[in-house]
Amino acid sequence: MQTEKLEKFYNKNYKKLLVIPFIILALSLLVLFYNYKSTGFFIDRDVSLQGGITANINTNQNIDIDELKSFLENKFPKSDIVIRKISEFTTGKAPGIIIEASNIKDSDIRPALSDKLNIELTEKNYSIEEISSGLGESFFKDFIIAILFAFLFMAIVVFIAFRTLIPSLAIILSPIFDLTITLAIISLLDFKLSTAGLAAFLLIIGYSIDTDILLTTRVLKRREESLFNRMFSSMKTGLTMTATTIVSVGVGFIATNSSVLKQIFAIILIALLIDIMSTYFVNMALLKIYVKRKYNEN
Amino acid sequence: MKIKNLFKRWRIILFLVVLLLSLAAINPQLSVDGVAIRSVEKDSIAYNASIISTAQDAAPTDQELILEIDNKEIKNLEDYVNVINSIKIDDVVRIKTNKADYTFLKTQEDLGLTVKEPATSNLRKGLELVGGTRVLLKPVEKITDNERNDIISVMENRLNVYGLSDIKIKGADDLTGNKFILVEIAGATKEEVESLVAGQGKFEARIKDEIVFIGGEKDITFVCRNDGTCSGVRNCGNVENGYNCVFEFEIALSPKAAAKHAEVTRNLDIIDLYLSETLDLYLDNELVDSLQISSGLKGQEVNRILISGPGVGTTQEEAIQNALKQMNKLQTVLITGSLPTKLEIVKIDSISPVLGKAFVKNAFSTALLVILSVGLVIFIRYRKLKITIPMMITVLSEIIIILGFAALFKQSLDLAAIAGIIAAVGTGVDDQIVIVDEILSKPIGDEEEWKKRIKKAFFIIIAAYATTVAAMMPLFKAGAGLLTGFAIVTIVGVSIGVLITRPAFAVIIKTLLE
Numbered sequence: 001m002q003t004e005k006l007e008k009f010y011n012k013n014y015k016k017l018l019v020i021p022f023i024i025l026a027l028s029l030l031v032l033f034y035n036y037k038s039t040g041f042f043i044d045r046d047v048s049l050q051g052g053i054t055a056n057i058n059t060n061q062n063i064d065i066d067e068l069k070s071f072l073e074n075k076f077p078k079s080d081i082v083i084r085k086i087s088e089f090t091t092g093k094a095p096g097i098i099i100e101a102s103n104i105k106d107s108d109i110r111p112a113l114s115d116k117l118n119i120e121l122t123e124k125n126y127s128i129e130e131i132s133s134g135l136g137e138s139f140f141k142d143f144i145i146a147i148l149f150a151f152l153f154m155a156i157v158v159f160i161a162f163r164t165l166i167p168s169l170a171i172i173l174s175p176i177f178d179l180t181i182t183l184a185i186i187s188l189l190d191f192k193l194s195t196a197g198l199a200a201f202l203l204i205i206g207y208s209i210d211t212d213i214l215l216t217t218r219v220l221k222r223r224e225e226s227l228f229n230r231m232f233s234s235m236k237t238g239l240t241m242t243a244t245t246i247v248s249v250g251v252g253f254i255a256t257n258s259s260v261l262k263q264i265f266a267i268i269l270i271a272l273l274i275d276i277m278s279t280y281f282v283n284m285a286l287l288k289i290y291v292k293r294k295y296n297e298n
Numbered sequence: 299m300k301i302k303n304l305f306k307r308w309r310i311i312l313f314l315v316v317l318l319l320s321l322a323a324i325n326p327q328l329s330v331d332g333v334a335i336r337s338v339e340k341d342s343i344a345y346n347a348s349i350i351s352t353a354q355d356a357a358p359t360d361q362e363l364i365l366e367i368d369n370k371e372i373k374n375l376e377d378y379v380n381v382i383n384s385i386k387i388d389d390v391v392r393i394k395t396n397k398a399d400y401t402f403l404k405t406q407e408d409l410g411l412t413v414k415e416p417a418t419s420n421l422r423k424g425l426e427l428v429g430g431t432r433v434l435l436k437p438v439e440k441i442t443d444n445e446r447n448d449i450i451s452v453m454e455n456r457l458n459v460y461g462l463s464d465i466k467i468k469g470a471d472d473l474t475g476n477k478f479i480l481v482e483i484a485g486a487t488k489e490e491v492e493s494l495v496a497g498q499g500k501f502e503a504r505i506k507d508e509i510v511f512i513g514g515e516k517d518i519t520f521v522c523r524n525d526g527t528c529s530g531v532r533n534c535g536n537v538e539n540g541y542n543c544v545f546e547f548e549i550a551l552s553p554k555a556a557a558k559h560a561e562v563t564r565n566l567d568i569i570d571l572y573l574s575e576t577l578d579l580y581l582d583n584e585l586v587d588s589l590q591i592s593s594g595l596k597g598q599e600v601n602r603i604l605i606s607g608p609g610v611g612t613t614q615e616e617a618i619q620n621a622l623k624q625m626n627k628l629q630t631v632l633i634t635g636s637l638p639t640k641l642e643i644v645k646i647d648s649i650s651p652v653l654g655k656a657f658v659k660n661a662f663s664t665a666l667l668v669i670l671s672v673g674l675v676i677f678i679r680y681r682k683l684k685i686t687i688p689m690m691i692t693v694l695s696e697i698i699i700i701l702g703f704a705a706l707f708k709q710s711l712d713l714a715a716i717a718g719i720i721a722a723v724g725t726g727v728d729d730q731i732v733i734v735d736e737i738l739s740k741p742i743g744d745e746e747e748w749k750k751r752i753k754k755a756f757f758i759i760i761a762a763y764a765t766t767v768a769a770m771m772p773l774f775k776a777g778a779g780l781l782t783g784f785a786i787v788t789i790v791g792v793s794i795g796v797l798i799t800r801p802a803f804a805v806i807i808k809t810l811l812e
């Protein structure tokens with residue numbers, strides 16, 4: 001039977017499987033450390049975390065993005081500029097563009113854009129977010145503190161729920177893997193982290209341990225079945241849970257026209273994929289070792 | 299257990315009651331004719347005709363709707379603009395709303411009335427979804443909570459006097475102890491908000507270096523506005539590169555300020571018809587205008603003064619508009635006085651209504667697609683409509699209840715809140731899967747066994763719930779509260795799920811699977 005084969009394979013190899021996530025974690029730390037060494041920050045931040053503007057122009061005019069970009073770069077050499085077309089998922093139309101530029105003020109860039117594109121930019125067709133660099137910095141610090149607190153609170157809840165050291169630590173390990181590896185992946189994908197993205201990281205802390213709690217509960221509290229059956233059944237449930245969430249954030253990512261939601265969805269999506277590995281390679285293996293030692297189960 | 303008996307279970311009854319209450323709180327309406335009154339400028343024609351601004355905390359569907367003007371039916375904004383612009387000066391205007399009838403004379407162009415599309419439900423759309431401006435201000439110096447409250451009340455007053463009423467101003471803190479003030483104004487442009495809230499508005503009238511009077515009710519007892527006989531744009535003329543207009547309006551000084559004027563002017567010399575020094579008007583330490591003082595006023599207690607200032611533009615129309623804007627700003631500042639401290643704009647977001655509409659439309663289609671795809675995954679896994687349909691119904695009810703909560707507690711829905719709803723629904727589905735798998739894991743023997751299983755499922759659900767709530771807690775303060783909506787909606791959403799919808803779902807699924 002399929003399941004028996006899987007059981008044999010797993011029992012033979014679970015310690016080897018445990019090594020893979022640790023290697024990936026080490027590589028991720030390396031990536032983040034490299035970023036830190038070369039830029040001073042372990043992740044590239046967008047204008048919402050370093051100051052600058054995000055302008056949204058609604059127009060039917062066909063805009064040559066590359067040309068506009070080089071024009072702006074020439075005009076504002078200190079600014080880091082990203083320009084994207086907005087595309088409407090349902091109609092496929094591109095009703096405008098989004099410009100993100102760091103270290104710049106709306107009052108400088110708006111006249112330049114208006115001149116270049118030959119469009120009068122009013123409150124009807126122009127949306128602007130402007131953030132000072134001081135605030136961007138302080139937001140970033142604030143969110144780092146928030147993530148540390150979230151992590152601490154989550155850990156306390158886990159310890160209260162399970163009241164055993166090793167299984168609790170194994171659960172808490174999972175979000176550490178998820179957060180670190182996701183951060184490394186998005187930096188490799190040239191993502192720029194925004195405030196919304198940081199909120200997504202907080203959500204991951206809560207989200208990612210659902211499957212770990214499920215696994216640990218089934219393994220520790222339903223001891224009438226064999227260990228592998230308990231693990232396998234919780235994996236079936238857990239993977240269904242993860243699959244629905246991955247599909248929903250995946251569809252959300254494709255369908256939404258808001259860059260705020262897009263980043264939230266993308267980060268959750270990546271983190272959930274990583275979470276499959278950290279739950280079933282790391283947490284499950286650690287639990288198996290724990291149960292084997294403590295209850296002598298196989 | 300029979301399906302009929304389902305409705306006797308308290309979990310189901312609770313669920314249905316909450317669902318119905320939520321629908322009532324949202325109060326969705328298919329179509330609403332007319333235009334809603336957004337704001338009425340103080341002392342304007344509309345104001346004097348006793349039309350009032352919609353109260354901030356009133357339910358959005360409890361709105362005053364303009365249905366007819368001069369017996370012409372008003373169905374939408376376009377009708378309103380057409381009809382209102384066709385009325386001539388000195389004509390009688392008859393406005394019929396769903397609450398009252400108003401009749402008044404149109405004595406000047408600006409009625410002081412702004413309108414908006416009517417609300418079709420009690421859901422409050424956040425700034426990103428309706429368009430408007432949001433400003434995050436940081437005091438330049440350290441201030442106390444009390445000082446911040448003072449600033450907020452001056453600001454509220456200022457924006458009201460200026461004629462913007464769809465406003466929200468509140469204090470916000472962050473985790474590192476910074477204090478901010480968050481101002482959100484629907485339907486206002488960036489420039490208006492910038493000049494009104496960020497400028498300290500310190501008005502001083504000086505003769506030489508002596509301050510004669512300052513802005514605020516202590517020195518200034520009356521400011522003439524919206525009255526052509528004592529305020530308006532007077533002289534326009536050609537200047538280099540364009541036009542220059544002068545606005546004038548009269549103010550009344552308090553006895554103390556008038557006495558000060560007498561004292562300061564007593565020792566000035568008379569040169570021709572005027573005194574040797576001018577009365578210099580400063581706004582935020584910048585000179586607005588210098589007024590010559592007629593010789594007859596030397597040493598007099600003057601209690602009415604004509605304030606003036608310039609407005610320039612490339613065309614005459616633009617110069618007039620700029621003069622009017624300047625005048626309105628100066629009048630506002632003279633009435634409300636200055637802010638206790640200087641403020642720095644650290645973040646400003648201005649979202650166009652067009653973009654807001656696109657977000658709303660897209661949010662609906664995104665949510666629909668997400669729900670359908672989740673349904674598909676569930677169906678693929680269980681291959682039973684008996685499981686898929688109740689799950690989808692639970693998901694939809696959870697969304698309705700979250701929205702009902704938002705409507706009831708005046709939580710406005712912005713993009714972050716929508717993300718929160720999606721997150722809450724995501725965990726909701728997860729928990730239902732835990733329940734179903736727990737029930738399906740072995741054939742159910744007796745009631746005891748069933749209770750044990752549900753208990754175990756709920757241990758997992760509650761533990762997962764507690765960790766999500768714990769992880770969301772820091773967001774209440776982080777980032778100057780800009781993501782509080784996200785945190786609240788997520789926490790409320792998962793709480794509703796754990797306390798109301800999932801227990802009901804467990805009962806339903808058990809009945810169906812038996």
